[in-house]
Amino acid sequence: MARKTPEELRSHRWYGVADLRSFGHRSRTKQMGYAQQDWQGKPVIGILNTWSDLNPCHQHFRIRAEEVKRGVWQAGGFPLEIPALALPENYMKPTTMLYRNLLAMEVEEIARSMPFDGLVLMGGCDKTTPAMVMGALSMDLPCIFMPAGPMLRGFWNGHTLGSGSDSWKFWDELRAGNITENDWQGVEDGIARSWGTCMTMGTASTMTSATEALGLALPGSSSIPAADSNHARMATACGRRIVEMVWDDMKPTAFLTQASFDNAVKVAMAIGGSTNSIVHLIAMARRIGVGLDLDRFDALSRATPLLANIRPSGSTYLMEDFYYAGGLRALMERLGDLLDRSAMTVSGKTLGEGIAGAKVLNDDVIRPLDSPLKPEGGLSVLRGNLCPDGAVIKHSAADPRLLQHTGPAVVFEDYNDMSRRLDDPDLEVTPDSVLVLRNAGPIGGPGMPEWGMLPLPKKILKQGVRDMVRISDARMSGTSYGTCVLHVAPESAVGGPLALVRSGDLITLDVAARRLTLEVSEAELATRRAAWTAPAPHYVRGFGRLHAREVTQANEGCDYRVLEGTAATAEPEIH
Numbered sequence: 001m002a003r004k005t006p007e008e009l010r011s012h013r014w015y016g017v018a019d020l021r022s023f024g025h026r027s028r029t030k031q032m033g034y035a036q037q038d039w040q041g042k043p044v045i046g047i048l049n050t051w052s053d054l055n056p057c058h059q060h061f062r063i064r065a066e067e068v069k070r071g072v073w074q075a076g077g078f079p080l081e082i083p084a085l086a087l088p089e090n091y092m093k094p095t096t097m098l099y100r101n102l103l104a105m106e107v108e109e110i111a112r113s114m115p116f117d118g119l120v121l122m123g124g125c126d127k128t129t130p131a132m133v134m135g136a137l138s139m140d141l142p143c144i145f146m147p148a149g150p151m152l153r154g155f156w157n158g159h160t161l162g163s164g165s166d167s168w169k170f171w172d173e174l175r176a177g178n179i180t181e182n183d184w185q186g187v188e189d190g191i192a193r194s195w196g197t198c199m200t201m202g203t204a205s206t207m208t209s210a211t212e213a214l215g216l217a218l219p220g221s222s223s224i225p226a227a228d229s230n231h232a233r234m235a236t237a238c239g240r241r242i243v244e245m246v247w248d249d250m251k252p253t254a255f256l257t258q259a260s261f262d263n264a265v266k267v268a269m270a271i272g273g274s275t276n277s278i279v280h281l282i283a284m285a286r287r288i289g290v291g292l293d294l295d296r297f298d299a300l301s302r303a304t305p306l307l308a309n310i311r312p313s314g315s316t317y318l319m320e321d322f323y324y325a326g327g328l329r330a331l332m333e334r335l336g337d338l339l340d341r342s343a344m345t346v347s348g349k350t351l352g353e354g355i356a357g358a359k360v361l362n363d364d365v366i367r368p369l370d371s372p373l374k375p376e377g378g379l380s381v382l383r384g385n386l387c388p389d390g391a392v393i394k395h396s397a398a399d400p401r402l403l404q405h406t407g408p409a410v411v412f413e414d415y416n417d418m419s420r421r422l423d424d425p426d427l428e429v430t431p432d433s434v435l436v437l438r439n440a441g442p443i444g445g446p447g448m449p450e451w452g453m454l455p456l457p458k459k460i461l462k463q464g465v466r467d468m469v470r471i472s473d474a475r476m477s478g479t480s481y482g483t484c485v486l487h488v489a490p491e492s493a494v495g496g497p498l499a500l501v502r503s504g505d506l507i508t509l510d511v512a513a514r515r516l517t518l519e520v521s522e523a524e525l526a527t528r529r530a531a532w533t534a535p536a537p538h539y540v541r542g543f544g545r546l547h548a549r550e551v552t553q554a555n556e557g558c559d560y561r562v563l564e565g566t567a568a569t570a571e572p573e574i575h
């Protein structure tokens with residue numbers, strides 16, 4: 001590959017030209033204390049930092065940004081740190097998913113409008129990863145993703161605690177009267193002990209792992225715990241590497257292929273990854289015209305064994321254990337020829353070269369191919385008259401006895417209706433009932449909140465039951481578990497069949513056959529459809545209105561129509 005000359009750098013148009021505009025750019029850079037030697041003839045690297053005081057998962061990003069800069073300086077680049085919207089999973093309401101595409105847009109427009117030759121994308125908390133990758137793929141500058149890394153294991157009273165999963169588990173135990181308020185306080189103190197992302201195999205670690213497998217993060221980078229000093233050195237390595245990528249003009253579209261995305265999907269399956277990865281990877285692929293749909297997910301899931309024994313699909317281990325067991329490189333090496341090892345990565349080496357020789361150090365955490373946790377990946381795509389455009393279930397985190405089940409529906413109109421009636425002692429519900437939540441999709445939620453793991457009614461919990469079939473057009477957190485059918489498409493708010501279900505209707509779930517069936521005649525459904533009216537919109541102005549107008553359904557990735565596709569991002573005129 002021919003190396004770029006300094007005059008061929010994109011930033012040259014801002015800094016290197018002998019005109020009044022460039023004079024302005026240079027004098028204003030000098031205003032910040034930089035001298036010409038700092039930038040002249042060097043790649044300008046934008047370090048997009050999603051740090052905020054309200055994002056505990058990215059709390060170390062102020063320090064990490066300095067470490068990335070150190071790498072950029074070492075390699076002869078000029079680093080500039082730019083803040084980008086933080087999407088703190090826990091705090092943003094109604095859901096960070098409402099803002100994923102806003103961050104994607106921000107990343108693309110920051111990159112487009114400013115003098116950057118290459119980008120380091122600092123993210124990790126759930127939606128920040130797909131958002132930053134989506135924007136960067138559309139902009140198509142050389143870029144490297146720096147994963148935030150998982151936090152340390154949680155700990156309370158002799159128990160290891162996992163993000164998300166254990167909050168729900170102990171909350172159910174509290175409601176069932178099995179633990180005290182004091183115990184619950186101890187869980188609160190011990191469940192999040194360091195900076196970094198959730199340390200179960202939730203959406204964060206699923207997406208950072210998938211992004212590494214895709215080829216956009218350095219080999220091994222996604223598994224390093226945030227608090228480990230190796231994480232700091234990895235940040236510096238990202239800074240060094242991006243400078244080389246600029247000189248080599250290594251843009252994402254130059255090396256990402258269908259095989260790269262298949263690798264990402266297979267890794268998401270082999271790690272028992274979050275259902276959210278389906279929506280995100282589809283949206284990412286569509287940004288560069290790679291064909292990835294639900295059927296491809298299901299096919300790749302069936303062909304990929306689940307090897308990572310990490311909660312919530314596994315029973316015991318967390319991301320810290322995964323790192324000590326060899327991490328993602330070792331897992332990918334173990335997948336062998338199931339991955340396309342010739343796929344190119346940001347390291348400048350193929351995927352195969354980047355993982356060669358990586359060893360699994362604990363066969364119980366990363367299982368051998370001949371004794372996987374499950375012979376197939378953890379996710380299945382369902383079809384049927386209740387979900388004409390598909391639905392998703394993470395069967396690896398479900399009670400096996402419910403994977404083939406028929407039961408009467410108990411329908412909740414929306415989240416508030418569910419909250420009001422769920423614990424009502426008069427609610428007609430048995431452990432065989434199928435809980436249905438509607439108006440929780442991309443438009444109905446809005447933003448398709450993670451409401452898909454519907455809580456169980458108190459009276460069912462008191463019977464000792466801990467799982468039921470639940471169906472919604474919502475998503476569910478990657479750290480959730482249970483027999484939850486998600487992402488029903490089309491969603492109820494646009495008149496999908498979910499809108500037509502009535503309490504008492506029989507619903508059949510058959511995961512082996514990949515079917516979800518509402519046992520109601522087509523004639524009866526037609527009558528109900530004719531009587532259906534759309535719910536009132538959530539927003540009459542502002543970003544929410546834009547969202548409702550532009551967002552696609554779950555099976556299409558929930559991107560905005562105006563952002564999808566492969567048309568080149570127009571370079572700005574520089575006057």
Ligand code: FES
Nearest residue numbers: 057089125198204
């Ligand atoms: Fe940030 Fe889970 S809340 S990764």
Ligand code: MG
Nearest residue numbers: 126203477478
């Ligand atoms: Mg999450």
